[in-house]
Each structure stands twice: as structure tokens, then as C-alpha cells.
Amino acid sequence: MEPVLITSCVTAFFLYFNTLDAEFAYDDSRAIKTNPDVLPTTPLSQLLWDDFWGTPLTHSGSHKSYRPLTVLSFRLNYMVSEFNPRSYHVTNVALHVAATGLFAVLARALTPHARLARTAAPLLFAAHPIHTEAVAGVVGRADVGAAIFFLGALLSYMRYCGCGRGSAALGGRVGRHVWLGAALVSATLSMLTKEHGITALAVCAAYHVFVHAKLRPKEVFSILSERRHRGVVEGLSALGASLVVLLACRLVIMGSQPPEFAPADNPAADCDSPAVRALTFFFLPAFNAWLLLCPNTLSFDWSMEAIPLVTSLGDPRNLASAALYAVIGLLGLTALLSLRRRRLVDDSGNGETSTTGDVTVMGLAILILPFLPATNLFFYVGFVVAERILYIPSMGACLLVAWGAHLLYARARTLRARRCIQVALVILFVLFAARTWRRNRDWETEENLYRSGIAINPPKAYGNLANILSSQGKKEEAEWAYKKALSYRSNMADVHYNLGILFQEQKRHEEALQEYKLAIQFRPRMAMAHLNMGLVLGLLGQKAEAAEVYRHCSQLDGSGLKDPRTHESTKISALFNLGRLYADDGHFERAIDVYQEAVDKMPPYYQPQSLYNMLGEAFFKLERFEEAEKFYLEALKVKADHVPAHLTYGKLFSPQQRISEAEEWFRRAKALAPNDSTVHQHFGQFLSEVERHEDAADHYVRAAQLAPSEYEIIFNAANTLRQAGRNKQAEEYYRLAVHLRPQEATSHMNLGAMLHVNGKLLEAESSYLEALRLKPDDSITRTNLQKLRHLLAKKGISPSR
Structure with a gap:
């Protein structure tokens, strides 16, 4: 095995070794932890009909991101470690090592006699900081996996071209078509890993026409008319047919509907001015090119105003746009001029068989073609800049940089000049490696990641940071961060909603209510904000208003939303809470009607055990015991270890004098949740009702130990201790009750x-x-x-x- 292959693979592993114990970050939780397709309970066939986030592709809220192979890999990780992030990160690093190795093979094939180029290209790729998001972030696996299949397709197609049509041997002809088939299959797998993998077909076509067949642009139109080009026709026909079939299948599966994105995701796409849209979209490739050349400033998110719109021709950023397209044009012209000469020099200055035109064509093809879907040229995309999509294009950039260094090295007249070029490459590699290693530390935890993005995208970074601080119990810091985010962008519905949750947890109900109203003002169909607003209104005693909000929430339209599953589940939760509101007021018939409505409307993925249990409770209160038992059993059928159903089922038997059966269900609940205060409370209540006061007191004391701040439990414990004649303990618990209230x-x-x-x-x-x-x-x-x-x-x- 060639040393550079080993060295580049080892480098790729070593630079990302410190990510193996990183947390899930940013989009990882949504793509993995809340994605039902990752769970083994979801049929495998569902992966073929859902998008990357687990939403049906035909749903109007789907992002149309079709990556079933990536989701399948997450599912395999789940089988190994469930939601432990380590196995997911190990897989990502292993895939990056594999991609680096394959790129080293490609660089060797394209520059066989240019040692400096074939060494520098894979090493720069292994260390490039732009890859951190793709490797350290688990969601980036789609890009790394697509790159592996992309390279597999290109290398297979190069072997297909190398077999030649003139071979008389059957094995030669069969082998040639096997390599063609492998290339087409690999391109398909690349597309099924991430959408832009389909561009492997276009890169293969560029290789066949300009590198293998050595055609000049004006000769391309003669392919169909000249016999000597039959091999090119065969290859391009196979590539073209595959492209048409794959695109047709993709359109059918996604429902022939374009995705919808929020204005903040891609502000230029939402701009009314065609000139502003055009200037901004012209500039964004230049910005991406700068990230490839100088990846010093990186961010987990570039949405909102992180990159301001280019609003006039006088904006100096237009110069960057012009410079990019001038460089691409110059490189293209260089390639065209070199296609006729096809001469390369190696490190010692001797003439070689390869050409500058070949490498330039392939470098440009790999750099540009996979990036085209992200340019908004064919359709609007849901991001401004996404560093992970540069994973494949960076191969083209690394190839061009390495080849340029090789040309300078070959033409240098002195040993000192050659040493300077080598040292410059070493310095570039060291800078890339150091930046990658440092950037990995940002991806170790979500808190680090969001803090690192404050300078680039303060509203998004502060909003996400506040969520993390809140989950860590740092409520004051979280409140400060939420308000800081809103100071930059006051219409962020998610931030208002999360701030409302924070206030609700702190029992600052009036402030929570205000934040939920603002969240709904900026996003009227935000079901979770409606649901929590109803909860707060109920706590404030405004039950009529709460009922109205719950009913409105249950009727919200979910079309076009990012997460339709959560939206539809929240609508059922609103009916659940509406029914419970009626039940708490003693209107059990109305509660049953609402619960039944929820059962009729709930989607297949909704977990209905609590709903069935509350239905049983309502029937129980009406002394309709047979119907109550039916729904308790339904709840247990859905979730056999559902503790509330065990408790309510036990309570069902008590008024029917089925005491032993009741006690058995309470004991089962206790076995399932021995440290649940509610279990001991209900068990104690049952024992008290059957006048086993000593046992009842023991359970109430245990409940009080588990929930020392719950007044009702403490007070009932004192009452039961008094009934058991344990007066000294009863006095102690009454004192606690007085302290609490x-x-x-x-x-x-x-x-x-x-x-x-x-x-x-x-x-x-x-x-x-x-x-x-x-x-x-x-x-x-x-x-x-x-x-x-x-x-x-x-x-x-x-x-x-």
C-alpha cells in the first residue's frame, strides 16, 4: 500500500480522535433522537417513503431531503448503542478515513507521475477544517457517506473507460460492463445517501469526454456521427439514462412538490427584488470558495442575517463574485488550451504522459458540479451557507491547489525555490490541522458550539445556548441568553416559546403567558405555544379561556410545517388537556366526548396510553365500570408497563370489592416504579380505604420521602399516620405541611x-x-x-x- 494512502488515512483519524466522545449537537437530535425511522419498531420499508427527519416526503412540511441509506446507518448505530453518541461518532470518523483513502486513490490515478500533487491533495483533504461539521456533527454523515459512493462511482467509471471496447475476450467485455454497472450503482447509492450524490454521473461524463476520450469542446458534437466515438456514446448513454431514471423516481417519491422553507433559512429566496436575489446568489459561491481557501471563521449556522443580502452593485462583495468567476473562467481556459498539448512534468522536470488539462478539468468538475444543487440555480434551498455540503467540492479544491503547487515546483529553477514550495504546503497542512483540531473542541458539546457561533449568528446562537443553559438548571443565565437573542431578532417565535417554558417552570405564569402570546403572534400555527398557553390559563384559573385555546389548537392547520408529526401530536394533546379540564370540573360526559374525538383523530404514531387511561378514569367516575376496564386494558395493551394504567386499574377493583385483584395491580405498579411517589401515594390511599392503616402509613411516608415538597402527599401522610396511631410521626408531618403552606x-x-x-x-x-x-x-x-x-x-x- 502506498505510504501517502496510509499517512492520509492516519491523519484523518488522528485529527478527529477527540470527537469520539462528543455529544449529539445541533440537528443531530432531530435527525436521530426524535426520528421514528431510526427506531427498530418502525418498518424498514418506511425509510423509502420518509425524508431525512422522518416526515413523509409527500407531506407539505417535508424538506424533501431523501437520504434513506443515511437513516439506515443511524438505525444500525441504534442497534449497537441506542442513543449513546459514541458509536455514531466512531462511524463518522471511520467513514471520513475511508473517504480520505479513496480520494488518495483518485489523486494517484489522476497524477500518477506527480509525487508532490498526489501526496499533498489527500493530506490537505484529510486536514481541511471545512470538514469538521460533516465529521464531528453526526448529521454530516450524509455528506461523508455520499462522498464515499461518489468516489466509488468515479473510480469504477475510470476502470470502465480503461478496459477499452476493442477487447475480443468475453471476460474483457463482461468486465467492462461490470465496472460500468458498479459506477451506476455507486452513483445511485451516493444519491440515496445525500441528494447531490447524483452529480457523480456528471463528473463521470466529464472524465469520459475530456480526459479519457481527449475530446476538445468543439469535437463533443461529433460524438454521435463518428464511429470512433462509439465507446463514448455507450458510456454517456448509460449515464444519461441513469440520470433520467433517478430524477424521475426522485420526483415521484417526493410527490412532485418543491420543499418550503422559512424566510430566515434563506432570506435571499424570500426577497421581492430579483436584482437583490441575483447579486446575493452570485456572491454566495464566492463566500463558499473563501471558506475553502481560508477556513478561519466557521459557524454551525449561517442563516438569518449572518450574511447580509447584497442589495446594490456598489456593494464591495460584488468584487469577490467577479473574482471567483474570473478565476473559474481562467482555469477553464487553461484547461481548454492544455487539452491539445496534454503535457505534464513531474517533480524532476521530465515530461510525462498526463496533462494539466486533465487535472484541471477533473478538479473543476469535482469542485463545481456537486456544488451546483446548493447554488439556488435550479431550485431554492433551505440554507444560506452549509459547511458540510463542501465536503465533496473540497476534493476538487485540494486537487487544484496540489496540482498548482506541483506546477510551481516543477518549474522552479533552484533547490531553494522548491524547498519554499514544500515548506508552504507543510505550513498550510499544519494550519489546517491545527484549525480542525481546535474546531473539534467546539463540537464536543452543544454549549461550546453555540458559544462559538455568537460572533457569526448571534440571535440563533444565543437562542440555542439559552436552551442548553436552561437544561443545565442555569435559569438566570438562560433567561439572559433568551433576551439577548430577542434583542437581535425580536420575531423569533421559538425563542419566545422557550422563554415562556422557562417562566412557566419558575411559576411566573403571567410572564409565561405573555411570551406564548408573542410566539403565536409571530407564528400563528405554533401548536406547542397554544398548548402551553392553555396550561398556563388553567393554572391561573381562567378555565373558559383555556378551553377556547385548547379547542383552537386542536384545529390548527399543519400543512407546510417543518415537523408535522409533532404538530399533529400536539393537537391531540390539546384535546387530551381539554378533556382533562372538563373532568377536573366534574363534567365527565363532556370529557368523554373530547377524549373520543382525540382517539378518532390521533395519527398512527401517537402514543395513546395516557388518552385511553383518562377515558377509563372518566367512565370510572360515572361508575360505568365495564367501559372503564375496557380502556384501562387498551392502555396496557399499547404500553404494558404504563404505570398510571396499573394504578387506575387497581382503583377500579376497590369499589367492586375485588380487593386482592386491586392490591395485585398496585404491587405491579410498585415493581415497575419503586421510586415513584405517585405509586406509593395511590397504594397508600387504597390501603387506607380498606382500613390497613399501618401499611398505608408506610407507603405515604415513602411517598413523602420521594416528594418532600408536595403538600398533598405530606398532608395525607400525616393524616394516615394519625389513623395508624403513630402520633409523633403524624405531628412531624403536619409541621412539614404547615411549613409548605x-x-x-x-x-x-x-x-x-x-x-x-x-x-x-x-x-x-x-x-x-x-x-x-x-x-x-x-x-x-x-x-x-x-x-x-x-x-x-x-x-x-x-x-x-
Whole structure:
């Protein structure tokens, strides 16, 4: 094996070794953790009909990103480690090593006698910082995988061309067509890994016409008329037919509908001015070219205003656009002039069989053709700049840079000049490697990644950073970051929604309500904002308004949305909460109607166990026990370990005097969730109802230990301890209840009664008096106080007041 192949592969592995323990980042969670197609419970055939994010391609909200092989690879990773990121990162690094090795083989095939070029090209590719997003970010696997099949297609097609049509041997003819078939299959696999992989067919065509057949542009039109070009016709016909078939299949599968994107994803596409659109789209390839040449400033996201629109001819960025197209034109002209001479020189200056034109043509073809789908030339795309899409084009850039260095080296007249060229390449490689290694640290955690993007895209970076800080419990910092994001871009519905969630968690309900209203103002069909707004209104006691919001949420149109699954599931959740709102008010018939509506409308992917369980609860309250049992069993059928269904099913048997069956279901719930306070609370309630007070007290105490801040559990634990005769413990828990709700008269009254029983008479009097201060007309407390003072008088103790 050639040393440069080993060296470039080792370099590719070593530079990304520090990403193996990185977290999932940015789009990884949506493409993997919330994508149902990654789970083994989803039929494999579904991968053929869903997009990269798990949304049906025919849905109006689909991005039409058809990458079933990439999703299949995620599914295989899930079988190995479920959602542990390590196996996903190991796979990405391994694929990058494989892509680097294949590129080294290609560079060797294109520049067989130019040692400097075939060494520099794969090493620069292995170390290029622009690849960090594709390798360190798991979602970038689509680009790396597509590159592997892309190179496989090109190398196979080169072998096909090299076999020659003149071979009389059957094996030669068969072998030639095997290589052609391998090229077509590889191009298909590349497209199924990521869409732009189909451009491998165009690059193969460029190789056949200009490199292998050595045709000049004016000779291309003679292909069909001259017999000597039959081999070219055969190859191009196969490539063309494959292109037509693949594009036709792609259009059929995606429903012949273009994708829809938010204006922030691609602001130029949403601009009304054709001139602004044109100038901006002309500039974006120049910006991408600069990232390839000088990848110092990188970002996880370039949307919104990260790259301002080019609004006039006077914008200096137009010079960059002009420079790019001038360089491409110059390189193209160089290639055309070189196609006739086809002369190369090697490191020692001797003439060789290859030509500058061949390498220039292939470098330009690999650089430009795979990038064309991202230029907005054929259709609008959902991004401004995406670093990972430069993975394949960077091969062309590395090839051209390495070849240019080789030409300078070959024409240098002194040893010092040659050494300078070599040193320059080494310095470039070291700079690339150092930047890659440093950039990998940004991708180790989401927090690092978003902090690194603040200078480029502050609203998006601050908004995402706030989510991370909130999940880490750093609520004050998260609030600051959300508000910072909104200071740059006030109409970010997601940020308003997430800030509302933060306020809701902190019980700042009025502020949460305001943020949800703003989220809905900027995105009227945002179902999650409606759902949470309904929850907050319910907590504020505005039940009529909450019911209205839930009903409106359940009727929201989901067409054209990015995540239709979540949207449709949220609509069912809105009906679920509406039904629960009615049930809490004792309107069980209305609750049943709403729950049934939710069952009728729920999509196949909705998990209905909680819905079935609440239906059973409503029937139970109406003492329609057979129907209640039916839905409890439905809930358990959907999810056999659904703890709430175990609890409600156990409660069903108690009024029917099926005590042993009830206890068995409570014990099953306890086995499933031994540290769930709710389980112990319900088990304790059941035991108390059957007058097993000692056992009931044990379960309530355990529930209180698991949920020490839950007033209802603490208060009920105290009551049950009192019933069990464990008065000292009961006193302790009544004190805890008073501490949790000092304004609750019932807590003070019961504490007073317990202190009264325990002989702490003056303390009892104090508790009774506090209860009467909070609830002056409570007759039970007044009676207890009178009895206490009568006892104090008998004992000769003066009342405290």
C-alpha cells in the first residue's frame, strides 16, 4: 500500500480522535433522537417513503431531503448503542478515513507521475477544517457517506473507460460492463445517501469526454456521427439514462412538490427584488470558495442575517463574485488550451504522459458540479451557507491547489525555490490541522458550539445556548441568553416559546403567558405555544379561556410545517388537556366526548396510553365500570408497563370489592416504579380505604420521602399516620405541611389537633389561633379550641392569649 494512502488515512483519524466522545449537537437530535425511522419498531420499508427527519416526503412540511441509506446507518448505530453518541461518532470518523483513502486513490490515478500533487491533495483533504461539521456533527454523515459512493462511482467509471471496447475476450467485455454497472450503482447509492450524490454521473461524463476520450469542446458534437466515438456514446448513454431514471423516481417519491422553507433559512429566496436575489446568489459561491481557501471563521449556522443580502452593485462583495468567476473562467481556459498539448512534468522536470488539462478539468468538475444543487440555480434551498455540503467540492479544491503547487515546483529553477514550495504546503497542512483540531473542541458539546457561533449568528446562537443553559438548571443565565437573542431578532417565535417554558417552570405564569402570546403572534400555527398557553390559563384559573385555546389548537392547520408529526401530536394533546379540564370540573360526559374525538383523530404514531387511561378514569367516575376496564386494558395493551394504567386499574377493583385483584395491580405498579411517589401515594390511599392503616402509613411516608415538597402527599401522610396511631410521626408531618403552606388554615388546625393529642397544649392553642386567623368562621377549629382551653383551665394553665 502506498505510504501517502496510509499517512492520509492516519491523519484523518488522528485529527478527529477527540470527537469520539462528543455529544449529539445541533440537528443531530432531530435527525436521530426524535426520528421514528431510526427506531427498530418502525418498518424498514418506511425509510423509502420518509425524508431525512422522518416526515413523509409527500407531506407539505417535508424538506424533501431523501437520504434513506443515511437513516439506515443511524438505525444500525441504534442497534449497537441506542442513543449513546459514541458509536455514531466512531462511524463518522471511520467513514471520513475511508473517504480520505479513496480520494488518495483518485489523486494517484489522476497524477500518477506527480509525487508532490498526489501526496499533498489527500493530506490537505484529510486536514481541511471545512470538514469538521460533516465529521464531528453526526448529521454530516450524509455528506461523508455520499462522498464515499461518489468516489466509488468515479473510480469504477475510470476502470470502465480503461478496459477499452476493442477487447475480443468475453471476460474483457463482461468486465467492462461490470465496472460500468458498479459506477451506476455507486452513483445511485451516493444519491440515496445525500441528494447531490447524483452529480457523480456528471463528473463521470466529464472524465469520459475530456480526459479519457481527449475530446476538445468543439469535437463533443461529433460524438454521435463518428464511429470512433462509439465507446463514448455507450458510456454517456448509460449515464444519461441513469440520470433520467433517478430524477424521475426522485420526483415521484417526493410527490412532485418543491420543499418550503422559512424566510430566515434563506432570506435571499424570500426577497421581492430579483436584482437583490441575483447579486446575493452570485456572491454566495464566492463566500463558499473563501471558506475553502481560508477556513478561519466557521459557524454551525449561517442563516438569518449572518450574511447580509447584497442589495446594490456598489456593494464591495460584488468584487469577490467577479473574482471567483474570473478565476473559474481562467482555469477553464487553461484547461481548454492544455487539452491539445496534454503535457505534464513531474517533480524532476521530465515530461510525462498526463496533462494539466486533465487535472484541471477533473478538479473543476469535482469542485463545481456537486456544488451546483446548493447554488439556488435550479431550485431554492433551505440554507444560506452549509459547511458540510463542501465536503465533496473540497476534493476538487485540494486537487487544484496540489496540482498548482506541483506546477510551481516543477518549474522552479533552484533547490531553494522548491524547498519554499514544500515548506508552504507543510505550513498550510499544519494550519489546517491545527484549525480542525481546535474546531473539534467546539463540537464536543452543544454549549461550546453555540458559544462559538455568537460572533457569526448571534440571535440563533444565543437562542440555542439559552436552551442548553436552561437544561443545565442555569435559569438566570438562560433567561439572559433568551433576551439577548430577542434583542437581535425580536420575531423569533421559538425563542419566545422557550422563554415562556422557562417562566412557566419558575411559576411566573403571567410572564409565561405573555411570551406564548408573542410566539403565536409571530407564528400563528405554533401548536406547542397554544398548548402551553392553555396550561398556563388553567393554572391561573381562567378555565373558559383555556378551553377556547385548547379547542383552537386542536384545529390548527399543519400543512407546510417543518415537523408535522409533532404538530399533529400536539393537537391531540390539546384535546387530551381539554378533556382533562372538563373532568377536573366534574363534567365527565363532556370529557368523554373530547377524549373520543382525540382517539378518532390521533395519527398512527401517537402514543395513546395516557388518552385511553383518562377515558377509563372518566367512565370510572360515572361508575360505568365495564367501559372503564375496557380502556384501562387498551392502555396496557399499547404500553404494558404504563404505570398510571396499573394504578387506575387497581382503583377500579376497590369499589367492586375485588380487593386482592386491586392490591395485585398496585404491587405491579410498585415493581415497575419503586421510586415513584405517585405509586406509593395511590397504594397508600387504597390501603387506607380498606382500613390497613399501618401499611398505608408506610407507603405515604415513602411517598413523602420521594416528594418532600408536595403538600398533598405530606398532608395525607400525616393524616394516615394519625389513623395508624403513630402520633409523633403524624405531628412531624403536619409541621412539614404547615411549613409548605403557611397560609393554609387546614394545616394549622390539624397540627393543633395533633399537638393537642400529644399533650403539647400551649403549642396546640397557638396553632388553633393561627388557623382561626386564616379562617375565622371555622366551627371545628373553634370547638377544638374551646375543648383545649377547658382542659388548660382544669390543669391550671393560663392560655397564651
